[in-house]
Amino acid sequence: MTLNLFYFLSFVAIFASLLVVFSKSPVHSVLYLIVAFFAIGGHYLLLNAEFLFIVHIIVYAGAIMVLFLYVIMLLNLNEESEPHKSNLLKFAAAIAGGLLLLILVASLKGVDQLPAATMQHDVGYVKKLGHVLFTEYLLPFEITSVLLLAAMVGAVMLGKPEKYNKG
Amino acid sequence: MISFFIYKAILVVGIFAITLFVAAYSTYAERKVAAFLQDRVGPDRAGPFGMFQPLADGLKFMMKEEIIPDFANKFLFILGPSIAMMTALMAGVVIPWGNSLVIDGKQYFLQIADLNVGILYVFAVVSIGVYGIMIGGWASNNKFSLLGAIRASAQMISYEIAMGLSIIALIITTGTLSLREISLLQTGGVGGHWNFWNVVYQPVGFIIFLICAFAETNRTPFDLPECETELVGGYHTEYSSMKLALYLFAEYINMFISSAVISTLYFGGFNFPFMNDLGLDQNTITILGTLFFFAKITFFIFFFMWIRWTIPRFRYDQLMNLGWKALIPLAVINIFITGLVIIIKTHYLN
Numbered sequence: 048m049t050l051n052l053f054y055f056l057s058f059v060a061i062f063a064s065l066l067v068v069f070s071k072s073p074v075h076s077v078l079y080l081i082v083a084f085f086a087i088g089g090h091y092l093l094l095n096a097e098f099l100f101i102v103h104i105i106v107y108a109g110a111i112m113v114l115f116l117y118v119i120m121l122l123n124l125n126e127e128s129e130p131h132k133s134n135l136l137k138f139a140a141a142i143a144g145g146l147l148l149l150i151l152v153a154s155l156k157g158v159d160q161l162p163a164a165t166m167q168h169d170v171g172y173v174k175k176l177g178h179v180l181f182t183e184y185l186l187p188f189e190i191t192s193v194l195l196l197a198a199m200v201g202a203v204m205l206g207k208p209e210k211y212n213k214g
Numbered sequence: 215m216i217s218f219f220i221y222k223a224i225l226v227v228g229i230f231a232i233t234l235f236v237a238a239y240s241t242y243a244e245r246k247v248a249a250f251l252q253d254r255v256g257p258d259r260a261g262p263f264g265m266f267q268p269l270a271d272g273l274k275f276m277m278k279e280e281i282i283p284d285f286a287n288k289f290l291f292i293l294g295p296s297i298a299m300m301t302a303l304m305a306g307v308v309i310p311w312g313n314s315l316v317i318d319g320k321q322y323f324l325q326i327a328d329l330n331v332g333i334l335y336v337f338a339v340v341s342i343g344v345y346g347i348m349i350g351g352w353a354s355n356n357k358f359s360l361l362g363a364i365r366a367s368a369q370m371i372s373y374e375i376a377m378g379l380s381i382i383a384l385i386i387t388t389g390t391l392s393l394r395e396i397s398l399l400q401t402g403g404v405g406g407h408w409n410f411w412n413v414v415y416q417p418v419g420f421i422i423f424l425i426c427a428f429a430e431t432n433r434t435p436f437d438l439p440e441c442e443t444e445l446v447g448g449y450h451t452e453y454s455s456m457k458l459a460l461y462l463f464a465e466y467i468n469m470f471i472s473s474a475v476i477s478t479l480y481f482g483g484f485n486f487p488f489m490n491d492l493g494l495d496q497n498t499i500t501i502l503g504t505l506f507f508f509a510k511i512t513f514f515i516f517f518f519m520w521i522r523w524t525i526p527r528f529r530y531d532q533l534m535n536l537g538w539k540a541l542i543p544l545a546v547i548n549i550f551i552t553g554l555v556i557i558i559k560t561h562y563l564n
Contacts, residue, residue, distance in 0.1 A: 074352060078290075081345070101334040109341025110371060113348070117367045120352050120360060172330055173391055 053093060060086035073119045077112060084108045098173045217320075225326055229306050237466040238268040240515055244466075247519040275459040283452050287353040294350025295453065295460035301343040302467035308332040309474050310394045312484045312504035316496050324484075324504065325394055332393040333381060336475055337374070340430055344370040346464065347432075347439060351449035362448030365530065366439035369429055372537040373436075377426035379545035380419040383552040384479060387415050393475075397483035413480040418548045420480045422541050427472040429537070432465060434522040438530055473514035474507075481510050 063083035067076045084107045091100040132140075180188050242257065242264070249256025257264035282291055312324035329335050344367055351363025388396050400411050413420045429436040440448030447453075450461045477483060484503035494502070528536070 078349070097329065097331050098334070101331045101338050104338040105334065105341050109338060109344075110374070113341070113344055113367050113371055116345075116348055116352075117364060117371075120348070120364055 049093060053090070056086045056089040056093070059083075060090075074116065077115050077119060080115075081108050081112050084112070098176055221322055222326065225324070229311065229326065230303065233303060233306055233467055233470060236470045236511075236515075237463055238272070240466040240469060241271065241462075242267050243515070244519050244522075247516065248523050251520070251523040272459070275456055278455040280455040280457070281452075283355060285355045286452065287355070290349050290353035291452075292457070294346050294348075294353055295457045295464070296346075297349065298343065298346025298464040299460045299467075301339050301346060302464040302471065305336050305339045305471045306474070308335050308393055309471070309478060310397050310483055311474075311507060313398075313500045314496070315500050323394070324500070328392055328394045331391050333385070333391050333396070333475075333479070336393075336471075337378065337381075341370070341374060343464075343468070346461075347449045350453070350461070351439075354449075354452035356452050358445045358447070359449050359451045362439045362445050362451070365445075366432065366449060369432075369436065369438060369533060369537075372534060373426045373429035373541070376422055376537060376541035376545050377430065379542060379549060380422035380426065381479075383419045383545070383549045384412060384416050386549070386552050386556060387412070393478050393483075397478055397485065400482040401485050401489070411480065411482040411485075416480065416548075416552070418544065419552075420476075422545050422548070423480070424476065425536075425541060427476060428518070428521065429533075431468040431472055431518075433469065433518055435525045435528050436533060437527060438533060469515055469518050470511065473511040473518070476514055477507060477510040483507060 060083050063079045063086060066079040067083065070076050070079060084103065088100045088103045088108075091097075091103060245267070246256045246264075248254075257267040260266040260270045282288060307326045308329055310323070310325040310328070314321045314323045316322075347366040348363045351359040351366070354360075384396075385391060388399055390396060390399075396412070400409055428434075432439055438448075439445075440450065445451070450458055453461060484500070484507045486503060486506040489499055489503065
């Protein structure tokens with residue numbers, strides 16, 4: 048049952064991701080990306096990570112993709128207005144993507160030698176996650192928060208009208 | 215195992231039916247409340263006091279001609295109202311409609327699923343709900359629909375942040391995300407064991423949550439996505455017949471669900487004052503509690519309508535200023551003070 052679900056979700060995730068790349072209209076791309084996010088969220092559920100699943104849906108599907116859609120709708124991008132990229136750019140993108148694939152494959156090579164983690168049913172619960180975050184991984188957690196704060200301040204700076212930036 | 219499935223099936227079908235019933239009669243109630251507040255009679259033709267008005271409206275919507283604009287994206291045009299309706303119905307799953315009934319020595323909880331991330335699930339469903347409006351507005355291929363859709367998304371994103379922050383303060387005081395546990399922590403209300411409803415501990419959080427609930431359900435004074443003086447009909451300008459009905463219906467279901475969530479989080483859910491001092495057995499208390507819960511929901515639905523016919527619509531910049539410059543800082547201060555009080559309580563007062 049779980050294995051079948053895993054295959055199904057993986058198929059949906061990969062298929063939707065391919066459609067993101069191949070669909071002509073940017074709005075359709077974004078909608079397929081949302082489907083892909085849901086499929087990946089399903090994988091979190093299979094791993095008993097309820098909290099991660101819900102946060103993934105709220106943050107990615109519910110907030111970030113809404114903003115993507117917002118910008119695409121506002122700019123009214125569609126098939127006709129999509130800029131055509133030069134061959135050089137396409138070539139560079141293919142090489143960059145290929146390199147990323149190489150790294151992924153290389154990192155997966157030794158994965159069967161890793162010790163398998165023991166499965167606990169409460170591994171993804173909020174209490175457990177919070178406890179681990181605030182004891183074992185406190186420093187990375189705090190550094191991440193500072194990083195997010197810096198990004199937020201930067202965004203507010205950029206968003207301010209020009210006249211406030213002088214002086 | 216079979217009895218488990220039957221019990222869940224009855225619960226699911228029952229809650230689905232009640233949700234639709236309440237939503238249908240909310241439309242009637244809205245017109246009656248509007249009439250009362252404006253010193254009119256309101257619908258009174260279909261049946262006694264116009265009681266069958268929702269049925270007549272439903273029939274009218276189904277019989278009307280259905281138009282899909284020529285240049286609309288057909289699939290997405292149909293998908294929009296479907297998503298709006300589906301997400302509106304989904305949130306009812308985690309709401310505890312009552313405590314447990316004991317039948318033949320077995321406990322049956324009046325809640326479809328008690329997720330341990332219950333309140334976050336509601337948030338996820340709400341944040342998905344905006345796609346119904348966005349996709350429908352964009353697929354209509356009409357500039358007024360598009361503007362309505364864009365307004366809806368910006369408004370929802372802005373107020374979700376304040377809503378989430380107001381909930382964090384509540385979670386600090388209750389220590390759980392499960393809606394059932396939050397309800398049980400408020401048992402007894404203002405009697406017996408002196409467990410107060412959460413609104414006593416979180417008055418500021420409640421007000422922020424309430425304002426955000428108005429914004430998330432697109433109700434006046436935040437109904438800018440369908441502002442008829444500027445945008446014809448907003449995101450549903452091009453919709454007709456049953457698809458329009460789905461959008462309007464989804465709004466009433468959202469109102470019902472947000473009233474239920476507000477009652478659960480801040481007003482004791484299925485608990486009522488002195489419930490443990492009356493000497494009643496478990497089943498009677500549960501049934502009474504469910505009735506009280508629905509009474510609370512009815513009050514909040516009335517409150518939504520009351521506000522709609524009392525307060526005029528905000529301007530868009532006022533809406534954004536309120537969300538970003540008033541509610542979010544207020545919610546952050548609320549979290550800070552709540553945390554401080556809890557630390558002082560646990561470390562210095564014991």
